[in-house]
Amino acid sequence: GAPSGGEPWTLLDCTHGGCVKTGAKVIEKVEAHRAMSRVYEGCVYLFQDRQYLVEALDERTRTARCRTNSHRNETTHPKSHESVTELDADPRRGIAAPRRRRVGYANVRCSVGRARVVERVVGMVAKDQYTFEVRRERAYPSPGLLSADFVTDAVWWDLPDEIVRHKITDTGVLARATFGVVNLCVALVPATAMCDARDVQGAVRFLRSDSGDECAGARMYLYDTCPKGVGLAPKAYESLESLWERALKTVSECPCAAGCPSCTQAGGAAGGMAGSEKRASRIILEGLLGKWLKPDNDARADADAAVAGGTGARAEARKREALAATPEEATASERWADSQCKSIDAGVGGENDRERARGSSEHRPSKLSHA
């Protein structure tokens, strides 16, 4: 992949010649950080009311060669792939150990700390500017173009066990629903953290069981998109329960059928895929908030258990287990999740598939109510 740091890239208009001597013109310099999400191959680049089509990248000279664009009424979006890895304490580099606390009635363990974020552009899609119909798509050779690699502030938490084991057993549904929850959180953070919609991003890391199940768990992340971080994730950490409550309210009140850009596809997800399991996203949020553990929901929970062929006693046992969890002591499943995240560290960038439109019109301000 192309390097993400260092010297800026040069955008070169080659419509009238292959190099500067024969008529090519320098359009502009593009800052190295996230340059690949602005000048990927096939991208329509807007500059001073003119459109250029990026045709080729030359890593050695850090040049993006382009021509006047002939594909009219088209917008392009990079497909990106983010991988987040939480960092252990490292006093020499000034990295403190993550802080943890239990959040909400279900005692979900939440952590805040430093994380390494690797963003790659793995492909692109061109859409009709007016109808959003897909006109062309491309996938770049693996592992894609390295767009950014930086350390920043992050907050993370795991899918509740109850969800994975009992509530949503289809792993595909679980994956899409988890993305939907992260999308909602990403879209809702700016209202309380007083930041721009692009300042916080989300990612999901799926955990595989020893037997090789598709998805035996998932860790959800929110992180500051600014390298080094400006404290937005730590701010979110202080009010995660209300963030989840607002996300649940948003998804519950949205009139759409399966998920839309105002709810589970908010926060910039690229297509119908990411947030198309609205009902399951809602179940995850109820799980994070411990809705079915609360006393006023006991009657319903017992009824559910009876319908599912379970017993009230089993639900009762799980409830006691959740409530007994302490911030200091990780439960068995939390320790397992931690070890999974460690073992995947070696292959940063390989486990966190996500397609997301970035720097595009789909990143318009969210329509979510910030009430």
Ligand SMILES: [Zn+2]
């Ligand atoms: Zn919706």
